């Protein structure tokens with residue numbers, strides 16, 4: 079045994095040497111500092127252990143999952159009475175849910191009872207996140223069954239290539255379980271042409287021919303990076319009340335217009351621990367039709383968990399014990415930041431980014447920005463050594479890629 083003070087001192091020491099995400103000089107990967115409301119709300123769940131598997135355990139904490147999902151559904155432009163969301167473990171967890179939903183939707187309930195016996199395909203762009211492998215592997219579909227689609231010079235999915243692959247598979251009768259649209263790639267913030275993809279799916283697989291969805295591809299939007307630009311919904315771009323500089327405003331509008339097309343998805347992954355300044359981790363997978371999701375993925379209940387309230391996600395979630403910390407953190411974040419909090423931070427980051435690109439990089443002859451066209455958070459620049467200076471192990475002219483991700487104000 080040890081006194082709690084001693085254990086906590088030892089625990090605190092374990093954090094020594096790790097990056098401090100709040101420090102202005104730490105800009106690694108997609109990890110922002112968490113906001114205070116989210117930290118405290120999530121910590122409350124560590125004290126009281128609400129389990130959001132079903133309504134009776136902690137109804138008001140459960141409400142944070144429903145309310146947060148409704149707020150997001152409204153931002154997306156979905157019917158808030160039909161859509162729903164489930165908090166889960168990270169963007170890869172959302173993706174996993176999306177692929178499982180797609181497989182059940184496309185291959186039917188039998189695939190859940192007797193296993194996946196058909197090589198359905200998952201189409202995803204070359205620039206899509208590598209967790210396409212986690213999902214195809216862990217669902218049992220197999221990693222050989224995702225097909226990489228080419229990307230164009232903006233890093234977005236090349237629609238022509240996608241269309242030819244979809245038409246070929248359709249003609250051959252090979253089921254496509256999911257088309258994954260990355261709505262904001264991790265670095266370049268490229269957004270796939272989801273509107274055209276929706277039109278193509280509706281043309282080749284009309285709902286009338288697939289009333290129960292079987293045989294029809296589901297569109298999953300991996301919007302873990304891009305979702306928060308939806309908070310510009312309703313922003314008066316002409317009046318620009320938050321006073322963004324003209325170039326920044328143009329980028330914000332471009333990003334908002336691109337991400338607003340996510341309305342065409344059937345399911346969407348959103349990470350609050352990335353572009354939501356929430357605690358680590360904190361993700362929600364949104365589904366356009368929660369009732370359908372419930373019907374497709376429900377299992378018989380257990381002997382001791384009856385449907386005592388109208389909300390029983392444990393009947394269809396992957397997880398059994400479901401921590402309330404994700405939904406509490408996300409709910410607290412939305413309440414705390416509101417539309418204008420998100421807008422100020424997102425726009426403020428782009429203000430800094432333009433300063434970095436236009437004032438710092440352009441004035442430094444040894445540095446070149448190589449992604450000027452990108453309007454996301456990432457600035458990629460190359461630093462050339464000055465001619466005549468020789469570092470021990472590098473040749474003259476050797477260039478270093480540096481990725482500068484701005485998440486801090």
Ligand SMILES: Cc1ncc(COP(=O)(O)O)c(C=O)c1O
Nearest residue numbers: 168169170171207263264300302
């Ligand atoms: C586009 C994209 N999708 C999915 C993921 C996986 O998310 P997570 O790391 O939260 O599981 C990431 C992570 O960076 C990502 O950038």
